[in-house]
Amino acid sequence: MKTHNKDKYFSENLISWFKKNKRNLPWRRFVTHKNYPYRVLVSEFMLQQTTVSTVIPYFNNFLKIWPTIKTLSKAKIDDVLVQWQGLGYYSRARNLLKTAEIIMLKHKGNIPRNENELRSLPGIGEYASAAIRSIAFNKKAVAVDGNVKRVIARFYGLTGTLDENKKKIDEIANRICPNKSNRDYTQAIMEIGAVICKPKKINCNVCCISQKCTAYNKKLVHSIPEPKVKVKKRKLNCISFISIFNDRFVLLKKRSSEGILSNQWELPSTGWKAESIKFSRKETPFPNAHWKRTAINFNHSFSHMDIQNTVYFSRNNNKYVARNSFNLEWVNVDKLSDYAVTTMSKKTLKKFNLIPI
DNA sequence: AAATCGGGGAG
DNA sequence: CTCCCAGATTT
Numbered sequence: 574m575k576t577h578n579k580d581k582y583f584s585e586n587l588i589s590w591f592k593k594n595k596r597n598l599p600w601r602r603f604v605t606h607k608n609y610p611y612r613v614l615v616s617e618f619m620l621q622q623t624t625v626s627t628v629i630p631y632f633n634n635f636l637k638i639w640p641t642i643k644t645l646s647k648a649k650i651d652d653v654l655v656q657w658q659g660l661g662y663y664s665r666a667r668n669l670l671k672t673a674e675i676i677m678l679k680h681k682g683n684i685p686r687n688e689n690e691l692r693s694l695p696g697i698g699e700y701a702s703a704a705i706r707s708i709a710f711n712k713k714a715v716a717v718d719g720n721v722k723r724v725i726a727r728f729y730g731l732t733g734t735l736d737e738n739k740k741k742i743d744e745i746a747n748r749i750c751p752n753k754s755n756r757d758y759t760q761a762i763m764e765i766g767a768v769i770c771k772p773k774k775i776n777c778n779v780c781c782i783s784q785k786c787t788a789y790n791k792k793l794v795h796s797i798p799e800p801k802v803k804v805k806k807r808k809l810n811c812i813s814f815i816s817i818f819n820d821r822f823v824l825l826k827k828r829s830s831e832g833i834l835s836n837q838w839e840l841p842s843t844g845w846k847a848e849s850i851k852f853s854r855k856e857t858p859f860p861n862a863h864w865k866r867t868a869i870n871f872n873h874s875f876s877h878m879d880i881q882n883t884v885y886f887s888r889n890n891n892k893y894v895a896r897n898s899f900n901l902e903w904v905n906v907d908k909l910s911d912y913a914v915t916t917m918s919k920k921t922l923k924k925f926n927l928i929p930i
Numbered sequence: 931a932a933a934t935c936g937g938g939g940a941g
Numbered sequence: 942c943t944c945c946c947a948g949a950t951t952t
Contacts, residue, residue, distance in 0.1 A: 600947075620947045627938060627946085661936030664949080698949045708947095718947040763947055772945065773941065800944070804933075833935060875936060876945095916937065 580749040582785050583728060588754050590781040591761030598764045599625045610684040611642050613709040617701045618669045622662060625767065631660050642684065645670065646677040654836060654913035663834065668696025686710045707759040715750045716759050717743060720766025725749075726798045727770060730787030735798045807878040809845040813921055814857050815867070815886045816841070822903040823927060824858055824889075825912065833875075839918040841901065845880055852885060858901065862887040869924045873917040884921055 591598075600616075615635060619628045635656055639645035645653075650670055657666035672694040676684055684705070685691050691702040699717075706714035722735045722742050729745055731738045751758050769776045775794050777783045788794045816824035825838040841858045843850050854860045869884035904912060906927055914922075 617947070622935090622946055622948055623937080624939070624946050659937075661938085662948085664935065668949080696949065700948060704947065716947075719945075720947065760947095767947080771940095803944085873937095877934065877936095 587761040711756040727788035
């Protein structure tokens with residue numbers, strides 16, 4: 574494959590920019606330590622569809638509890654979910670634990686450097702495999718994330734959405750990937766997307782490759798890429814039930830092991846329904862208790878649905894759970910941090926002043 | 931190819 | 942409010 578002059582300008586300027594600035598770049602600063610491959614592995618799971626600033630506290634906390642692949646491999650999934658709560662995309666937590674177990678069992682605790690072995694691990698796809706190979710092991714591997722797609726689309730002037738240009742972007746990304754300094758190059762192209770060539774507030778004035786950037790020269794930086802076609806969100810309704818015993822215990826229910834937010838704890842509820850829901854005491858955990866509608870009524874938004882959550886409250890005199898006691902548990906409010914609680918229920922409990930944060 | 935899977939921060 | 946983030950997996 575013929576190397577274009579523009580390609581060489583792109584990779585060489587990026588690497589040089591990265592070397593000069595890497596100490597001040599956010600990702601580099603938080604992940605660079607000893608035990609590097611493990612840290613890269615964990616960070617690549619956490620960073621999927623999640624910004625660096627969101628990840629950093631979770632990452633630091635996670636590494637404090639499970640500093641090595643070996644310690645993580647012996648963890649319980651419920652404990653991992655507790656640490657992951659609030660971060661979203663919880664299958665990542667399940668897959669990270671499974672991956673750690675497999676690496677201990679089949680790879681003697683060494684994180685694989687081989688593409689096929691990495692790809693076979695749960696939760697590691699095309700991007701993460703390449704990111705780990707290049708960043709952790711300095712191998713030539715082409716990691717194409719959202720940043721890379723945007724930077725390439727602009728620099729090469731690819732009009733349209735990133736999805737429409739997927740094939741073209743992959744071709745270019747492979748063509749321009751340098752044969753050396755791959756660890757620096759992979760971080761450079763992602764970092765420039767994260768701090769310079771951002772979706773908005775683009776800093777072309779300090780960009781090291783703007784001179785040959787097609788979007789910049791054609792004044793298209795704000796129209797490339799075109800926004801992706803958005804999916805219509807489902808609107809769902811939910812009534813949640815706060816039951817308090819002895820001013821100390823709140824009734825929680827563990828969600829099923831299947832589907833969204835699986836195995837997490839939440840306030841008992843009617844479930845999420847498309848139709849509007851009328852309060853019925855028969856649906857509550859205590860049909861004979863005195864239920865009162867609270868002022869708590871808020872929207873909780875997911876990427877593909879909106880939940881309108883209304884909250885009812887009752888105080889209970891005993892711990893007897895009359896209905897559907899399967900997976901129900903009275904939890905001391907001081908012990909809530911031991912449970913992986915859904916963000917919607919945490920928001921509810923916070924609005925009810927049961928938990929500080 | 932399209933849907934699922936979360937939540938937060940920026941603007 | 943809208944958009945999008947160091948994506949992977951299932952349908």
